[in-house]
Amino acid sequence: MRLRLLLAVSFFCCLSYGNTKDQSVGRPLAQGRRKGRRTEHRGRVPINGGYNGASVFIESYKAIQEPKPNYNVIPGNIGHCVFQGITMFDKTVWSPKPCVTCLCSRGEVVCDETQCPVLHCQIKFQPVGECCRICIDSVHDVSEISGDSPVPDDPSVPDAGIPHLPAQTGERRQTGKYKNAERKRRKKQNKEKERQRKQLEEQERYKDKELRRLQEEAEERAAAEEKRKRTEEHWRAEEERLQRLEIEQREMLKALEEAAAKAQQRLRAVDHDEEEEREQVVWLRGDVFQMQPQASAPADIPPLPTPPGPSQATEEEEEEEEEEGRESERISYTLPQGCTISDVIVSCENAKLTSIPPLSIPELKSLNLKGNAITTIPAGAFNGILNLEWVDLGKNKISSSGIDPQAFKNLKFLTRMYMDGNLLEEIPQGIPGTLLELKINENNIHEIEENSFEGLNSLVTLEMEGNLLSEGNVNPKAFIPLNQLTYLRLGRNHFRMIPQGLPPSLQELHLENNLIEEISEGALNQSTNINVIVLRHNKIDESRIAPLAWLNHRTLESIDLSYNKLHLVPSFLPKSLVHLVLVGNQIERIPGYVFAHMEPGLEYLYLSYNKLDGDGVEPESFFGTFLTMTELCLDHNQLTSVPTGINEMTSLHFLRLNNNNIRHIGEDNICDPLNDEDLHLVALRLENNLIDPQKIPPTAFSCVRSYSSIILKPQRFKK
Incomplete structure (x- = not known):
């Protein structure tokens, strides 16, 4: 019992000592804080609701060291104050209205109006219960105060x-x-x-x-x-x-x-x-021969004069003869009506000639007889112009039977001969071996025999488009003499396959507008130097191209298979291919890795006017072209988005994606956002799609050199 009593007394003493310490420590702290705020706000006195705060307020209030404000003194009883019918004890402090603080001091009511400081900030705020505005920027977050x-001690934060x-x-x-x-x-x-x-x-x-x-x-x-x-x-x-x-x-x-x-x-x-001289001489001679005997001859007959010989011609006569020779030379330059001469060129184009005009101009180099009605070329047609180098006989009515075999025999310098648009049925005979270029387009040639090109060892260019040729009427040995031929055009004929026996020197072959359906494995075996093949407007299917038809050709760089019957990009293309044209087919898919085997890589790919859609381009379709592709045309297809891999083509200069069904352009569909410094695109076409231009990200075209080269309008998008 005593132990419990001692413990209770000890606990009570500790509790009383703790309360006394708290009061003695808390009052100076409150007085210091109120004093600081009073000093900053020029006499502002906070409202204290009790807790023995009157004595604290009086000490801080009297400690103000600044000019006395104008007080309103309201008389009252000694020691007490009456304010608006309410009795206030001495030392009582209250606030009758915002920004006004009153004090009861020895029966007098002293009131002070708070003077707000001038604020120099943009955003000002007046807290609830405060009379002065504060700066928002200077207020500390209350969540940081523990x-x-x-x-x-910030005056802008009250208490x-x-x-x-x-x-x-x-x-x-x-x-x-x-x-x-x-x-x-x-x-x-x-x-x-x-x-x-x-x-x-x-x-x-x-x-x-x-x-x-x-x-x-x-x-x-x-x-x-x-x-x-x-x-x-x-x-x-x-x-x-x-x-x-x-x-x-x-x-x-x-x-x-x-x-x-x-x-x-x-x-x-x-x-x-x-004539007069001759008559005079004859008369004199006759007179002499009819002379009477000398005895009876008159003494005054003059002696017989000697006729003048060649050595006795005067200088005057020689000059006259030279002048006559020069005049005769000038006369030979007379041209038919409708012909013109300029330097060493004579043009009789569309002059309504029916035969080759007889010309005698030895220095003539070029003769244009195009667009006349000439039907024959006789043997001596060019005897007066033996130095001729170029003759154009196109758009006449010359037939094979109308050309004499010796017509071109003496033209030792002839290098170019054009006979387009005539009625020839076979290659003309007797063409000089100096010929470099021969054009026989738009004729009726229906056969090429083994000896048709015999002697034309220097021929470089041969054009026979628009005739009646096919693999059945062209002898495979006919091209053997043409060991210098590099350019051959056989378009608009009736070939169903590539002609056999083409010379090894051939570099460019044109077979457009024929009936070719397949490319066999041995079609180009002899043409090891071939560089360009044009096969557009035929009937070729990708399944009819032999895998080894041209895969190992090291010089073949350009293939044109436009307007055929392809349904996908052909495989086994040449390793050296640089330029591929597949416009106007029914291509629906680009197989993956179809270009991966090419060295150094494909540079030009034209796939316009096909049927490519969103599933037709695989992520690996353009593998192998990322460092070499320069020009890519995918316009007029059915694409719904930008194909994968285009943003990796660092050498791409021209890109056509117009006339598709593209709806969205992503930030990295065309340009790589991680490589902003590489401005490689020169021209970009995106018109006639379903794109909303306002939804295109700002960095979508960061690799385009100039925004003026981007074509976005018009679009088929409707808001």
């Missing part, structure tokens, strides 16, 4: 650091909520400003783009106008030159005619004088 953490006052704690919470709301509002405003700024930048870019486009169009129009003016001036000058040339030719012909007339007159005069 129970024991020091609080800065900060006194956590035991419920009113001040509520104010801080409300201030914190406002700050959070203000932060959100400012963040929202910043986002809105950023969005507006981006929109303005986009509008500025669009305006710049339109301005550049208008400037380019104006420059193009100016350039076209300038080109048109230059062309008109060129043609005007050419017309004036032709007119002057025609006048000069007329004057020359007139002078030649006058010279010829004078020469004929001189010749007639000389002939007349010679």
